[in-house]
Amino acid sequence: MTTKQILSWQQALQQCVSSLDELADLIPAARDLICKNAHSAFPFKVGRRYLAKIDPNDASDPLLLQILPQAIEMKENAAFSADPLQEQHYNPLPGLIHKYAHRVLITVVGSCAIHCRYCFRRHFAYEDNRPGTKGLEAIYDYLRLHPEVNEVILSGGDPLLASDALLYAITQHLSEIPHIQRVRIHTRLITTIPERVTPALIDALTHTRLRSIIVTHCNHPRELDEDIALACNTLVQHNISLLNQSVFLAGVNDCAKTLVALSEALFSCHILPYYLHSLDPVLGSAHFDLSLKKQRALYRTMQKELPGFLVPKWVKEIPGEKHKITMR
Ligand code: SF4
Structure with missing residues (x-):
């Protein structure tokens, strides 16, 4: 087929x-x-x-x-570990990660439609972090007690593998917590299975007072196509903001021409480049690592070749820091 x-x-x-x-x-x-x-x-x-x-x-x-x-x-590599971001230290409830003051992350499901070899959650204990209905109730209770949290990130796995009914229920419950303003969805589904954009999904993301943001994950311009652009256009027409995060990956996008083309292709699909991550040192991914010198040289060229709004922020996540570190 x-x-x-x-x-x-x-x-x-x-x-x-x-x-x-x-x-x-x-x-x-x-x-x-x-x-x-x-x-x-x-x-x-x-x-x-x-x-x-x-x-x-x-x-x-x-x-x-x-x-x-x-x-x-x-191949063993001492600098690479199973939990490079030490998420287990910020996991107050099953399915909830609370690393930064004003936002939390819910691991809605533990599966994905694509397995990315460099994924920093490739060793994540999803079996202990599937919240289920009771777990979600506990997360809502936690959020009610944390008025400083104004944004909830739905992640995974891929949260868009959840049913529309579950996504609808989650956004409904979150919108009943007055201090929650935004729901952000981190997904690789829109750019791999754009058929996921259905009226029921849009309803699940727009029926509440919350602002919805989808953060796609795309590392190379050839991942995008016309169907993806159409699906993204539908999302934007429903006032859902689209951002992209990518990762510096040796052999994949370690070429300025590719990274510039990626930003241009994303914008053609109505997506703004948001983050360009340095690789998280997860066990099994060392062959994707690029030297800082190389990353810096690539980034400088992107800055020269692209308008500012198409240059993603180059960031690195360091466990224990209060925010991602902006690289220069
Ligand atoms: S889709 Fe996202 S969570 Fe799933 S394997 Fe890829 S990077 Fe990891």
């Missing part, structure tokens, strides 16, 4: 590829690089729309590298 024949986001999700044999059949260039041990440590998974954009004969395709389980992931 081609992506054009897919009727719903649930069908697209069901058709995600998670078999290494199928990956090798569809992308022959990946065959010799696939590592079963890396897949056991963090299973391979990707949607067909994304997969269709990979050159089947290019083992260094930047889209392939983001999802390919490779032997290099198994």
Whole structure:
């Protein structure tokens, strides 16, 4: 079945590829690089729309590298750990992370439609952090006792894998807490399965007084396409703000031309570039790391080539800091 024949986001999700044999059949260039041990440590998974954009004969395709389980992931590296942001220290309730004063993060679901090899939550204890109905009630109670919190981030996993009914209920409950002003959704679904943008989703995000913001996650301009632009246009027309976060990744976007093209392509899809993260040092991702010198040189070129509003903030997260660190 081609992506054009897919009727719903649930069908697209069901058709995600998670078999290494199928990956090798569809992308022959990946065959010799696939590592079963890396897949056991963090299973391979990707949607067909994304997969269709990979050159089947290019083992260094930047889209392939983001999802390919490779032997290099198994190499020990003392500077890389399972919980690089020490989120376990900021986890007062199952499913709730409260790191910064004015915002909290809820891990609504523990699954994703794509498994990004550099994900800083690739070792996250999702089994202890699925809040469920009771857990969500406890989170709302916590928020009522924390008037300093004005923004709630729905994350995961990918929060847009939750049902529309659950998202509707969450935004409804949050809007009943007077000091909550915004709900922000961190997702890779809009740019991998744009069929997720449905009237029911829009209703779930717009039926309350809360301002809704969707933060997409895209690292390379080739991830975007016309269907994604159309889905994003629908969101913007409903007053949902769209921002993007990306990560400096060796082999994927370690080229100024690519990063400039990414900002331009995002804006063509109605998305503003928001953050460009330095890689979080999570176990298994060291091969994506770029030297600070290289990151700085790339960023300087972006500043020269792009208007200010298309230059994302280059940031790094350091455990224990009260906010992300702006890099220069
Ligand atoms: S979609 Fe987001 S949470 Fe899921 S694996 Fe990728 S980076 Fe991690």
